[in-house]
Amino acid sequence: MKVAFHTLGCKVNQVETEQLKEEFIARGYELVDFTREADVYIINTCTVTHTSDRKSRSLIRRAIRSNPLAIIAAVGCMAQVNADQLAGIEGLNLIVGNRDKEHIVDIIEEYLAAGSHACRIFAGPLAASTSLKIAAYTRHHQRTRGFIKIQDGCENFCSYCIVPFTRGPVRSKKPADVLLEIDQMLSLGYKELVLTGIHTGLYGYDIPDWDIGKLLQEIFTRIKGRYRLRLSSIEPLEVSETLIEIAVSEPGFCRHLHIPLQSGSDDILRAMNRRYDRYYYKKMLSDISKQIPDIALTTDIMVGFPTESESDFMQSVELLQELPVYDLHVFKYSLRRGTDAALLSPQVNEAEKQRRSQLLINIARQKKSEFIKGLDNRELEVLVEKKTGPDRYQGLSDNYVQVELKSRQEITGEFVNIVLGVNGTPIYKAASDVNR
Ligand code: SF4
Numbered sequence: 001m002k003v004a005f006h007t008l009g010c011k012v013n014q015v016e017t018e019q020l021k022e023e024f025i026a027r028g029y030e031l032v033d034f035t036r037e038a039d040v041y042i043i044n045t046c047t048v049t050h051t052s053d054r055k056s057r058s059l060i061r062r063a064i065r066s067n068p069l070a071i072i073a074a075v076g077c078m079a080q081v082n083a084d085q086l087a088g089i090e091g092l093n094l095i096v097g098n099r100d101k102e103h104i105v106d107i108i109e110e111y112l113a114a115g116s117h118a119c120r121i122f123a124g125p126l127a128a129s130t131s132l133k134i135a136a137y138t139r140h141h142q143r144t145r146g147f148i149k150i151q152d153g154c155e156n157f158c159s160y161c162i163v164p165f166t167r168g169p170v171r172s173k174k175p176a177d178v179l180l181e182i183d184q185m186l187s188l189g190y191k192e193l194v195l196t197g198i199h200t201g202l203y204g205y206d207i208p209d210w211d212i213g214k215l216l217q218e219i220f221t222r223i224k225g226r227y228r229l230r231l232s233s234i235e236p237l238e239v240s241e242t243l244i245e246i247a248v249s250e251p252g253f254c255r256h257l258h259i260p261l262q263s264g265s266d267d268i269l270r271a272m273n274r275r276y277d278r279y280y281y282k283k284m285l286s287d288i289s290k291q292i293p294d295i296a297l298t299t300d301i302m303v304g305f306p307t308e309s310e311s312d313f314m315q316s317v318e319l320l321q322e323l324p325v326y327d328l329h330v331f332k333y334s335l336r337r338g339t340d341a342a343l344l345s346p347q348v349n350e351a352e353k354q355r356r357s358q359l360l361i362n363i364a365r366q367k368k369s370e371f372i373k374g375l376d377n378r379e380l381e382v383l384v385e386k387k388t389g390p391d392r393y394q395g396l397s398d399n400y401v402q403v404e405l406k407s408r409q410e411i412t413g414e415f416v417n418i419v420l421g422v423n424g425t426p427i428y429k430a431a432s433d434v435n436r
Contacts, residue, residue: 003029004038006059009046011196011232013076015149016101017044019135020075023105034063040071040108044101045078047162049334053078057089064091071108075101077166081338083123097123098152098167102133126153126168128206134177137184144385144413145230145396146190148181149173150215151197156235158262159273159340160305160333167198170205175215179222186227191413192254192383192396194230201238213242220250226415228383228398230254236261236276239284247292254398255292259285260300261328264319265312268305271344278319289324294375296326296400301360304333304353306344313356320363326371326400330360372401375420382418384411 003024007017020042021031032038041063045056056078063072073094074086080097087095094111096104100122107122132152153170154163173181178195185193195215197203204210212234219229229252234243236259247253259281263269266277285297301316320328332353335342348356382395382403393405393412403418405411 001029001040002032002036002038003040003042004032004034004036004063005042005044006034006063007044008052008055008059009044009048009077010198011147011194012149012152012198013044013046015135015147015196016076017042018137018147019102019133020044020104022135022137022139023102025138027105027109034059035066037067038070039067041066041073042104043072043074045074045076047078047081047166047336049331049336051334053082053085057086060086060089060092064089071111073104073108075104077163080123080126080166081162083121087119087121092119093117095119095121095123097126099124099126099130128153128169128171130168130171132171132173132177134173135181137181137188139188144190144383145192145194146185146188147194147196147232148178148185149197150178150195151200151203154199154202156199157273157340159271159344160302160336162336162339163198165338170199170202172203172205172207172210175207175210175218178215179219182219182223186223186225189413191226191415192228192230194232196232199235200232201234211240211242212238213240213246216243216246216250216253220246220252228252228254230256230398231258233258233260235259236274236281236284239288244288244291247288247295254400255294256296256298256398256400257288258298258300261319261323262300262302263305263308263312264301264316265308266315268308268312271307272302272305272341278315282319282323285323285325294378294399296371297324298327298329298400299323299325300329300331302331302333303356303360304348306333306335306341306347308333308348317359317363320360320367325367327368328360328364330357330364332357372420375399375401377419377421379417379419382416384414384416387412 005017007014043059046052060074071093075096079095083095151172153167155170157164201212203212264278380397382397384393384395386394388394391406391408395403
C-alpha cells in the first residue's frame with residue numbers, strides 16, 4: 001500500500017507528520033510523494049487562519065482527484081474543530097482530530113477492513129491526561145535541523161487564537177523521553193535540534209518541579225558532544241532568568257530567541273489578552289540584547305486585530321523601529337469563530353490589513369539588513385545545511401543568519417567558522433581555508 005502526506009501549518013504539525021510516516025513505514029506502507037497516485041492520502045490540516053482552512057480543503061480535493069478510489073483522511077487542527085464543515089466534502093473518508101491523530105494507522109486499517117466508504121469522524125475533546133508519545137525515528141527527515149516536540153496544548157486563550165480549542169490543555173513530554181529523542185536524533189546525524197511545541201515556554205507546567213529552563217540544563221548536563229539546541233518560540237512572560245543564563249553561558253544554545261509581540265499598543269494587547277505591555281516587552285528585549293551580544297531576536301506581529309485604529313497600528317510601527325529585533329513575521333488577523341475577538345467590533349477591512357501588513361514587511365526588511373550590517377567582520381559558526389551548486393553551500397549560523405559558502409570539499413552537515421564581510425557577505429574561502 002502506498003501512502004502520501006501533505007502537511008500544513010506549524011512546526012508541531014510537521015513533526016507530527018514525520019512521526020506518522022514512521023508508523024506507516026513500520027506497518028509496511030510505502031511513502032510516496034503527494035503528487036503521485038497513492039492508496040492512502042493523509043492531509044495534516046491547519047486552521048489558524050481562513051487561508052489555512054481554504055488550503056486544507058483544496059488539498060483534500062486534490063487528493064480525491066488524484067485517486068478517487070484512495071482512502072482520504074483529513075487529520076489535525078481543522079479536523080478537530082471544523083469536522084462538520086469538512087464532512088461536506090464528497091469523497092473524504094476520514095476526519096481525525098488531534099486526540100486520535102496518532103492512531104491514524106489503526107483507524108485506516110479498521111476502515112479498510114469494514115469495507116464501507118461512508119465518512120467517519122473522530123474528533124473527541126482533548127484532555128489534560130492525554131499523554132505525549134515518545135517519537136521513534138529510524139530515518140533522517142528532509143530537513144537538516146531536527147525538530148523535537150516537547151509539549152502540546154495551550155491554555156492562554158489569547159482572544160484571537162483558535163489553538164487552545166484545537167490543541168487542548170498543556171501536556172509536556174516526560175524529560176526522560178525528551179532526552180531519549182535527542183539521543184536518537186543525534187545518532188541519526190542531526191547536529192542542530194529545535195525544541196518545539198504549541199506553547200514551548202509552558203514546558204513542565206504539568207510536571208511538578210520542571211520548566212523549560214530545567215529541561216535545557218538537564219539536556220546540556222546529560223548529553224555531551226558537538227550539537228546545538230534552538231528554541232522554536234517563547235512567550236514574553238516565560239523568558240526566565242534561568243533561560244537567559246543558559247543562553248549566556250551555554251555555547252550549544254543558539255543565540256536566537258523568537259518572542260512574539262503581536263501589538264505595540266497596550267489597548268490592543270489588553271484586548272488580545274496578552275498580559276504584558278509594550279514597556280515590559282521593550283525592556284526585556286533591551287536587557288537580553290545587552291547580555292547576549294549579536295543575539296537574533298525575532299518576533300511575530302499581528303495587524304488588523306478588531307478595533308485596531310491607525311493610532312494603535314502606529315504604536316506597533318514605532319515600537320518595532322526601536323526594538324533590537326532581527327526579523328519579524330507579520331500576520332494579518334483572521335476571524336476565527338468561537339474566539340472572543342470574533343465578537344469584537346469594528347473589524348478591520350482586508351484592504352487596510354494588507355496596507356498595514358506591507359508597511360511592517362518593509363520594516364522587517366530594514367531590520368534584517370541593519371542586523372546583518374552590525375555583524376560585519378564577526379566570526380560565526382555555521383552549520384552547513386545543503387549544497388546549492390558546484391562548490392557552493394548554504395548554512396545557518398547559531399544567530400539565524402543564512403550564509404552562502406564556497407568549498408571544494410563536501411561540507412554538508414558540518415560546522416564551519418566563517419567571517420562575515422561588509423554588509424554580511426561571507427568571506428568565501430577555499431576548502432582548505434574553511435576553518436572546521
Ligand atoms: S499563547 Fe496565545 S497565540 Fe500562542 S497558541 Fe496560546 S493562545 Fe494561541
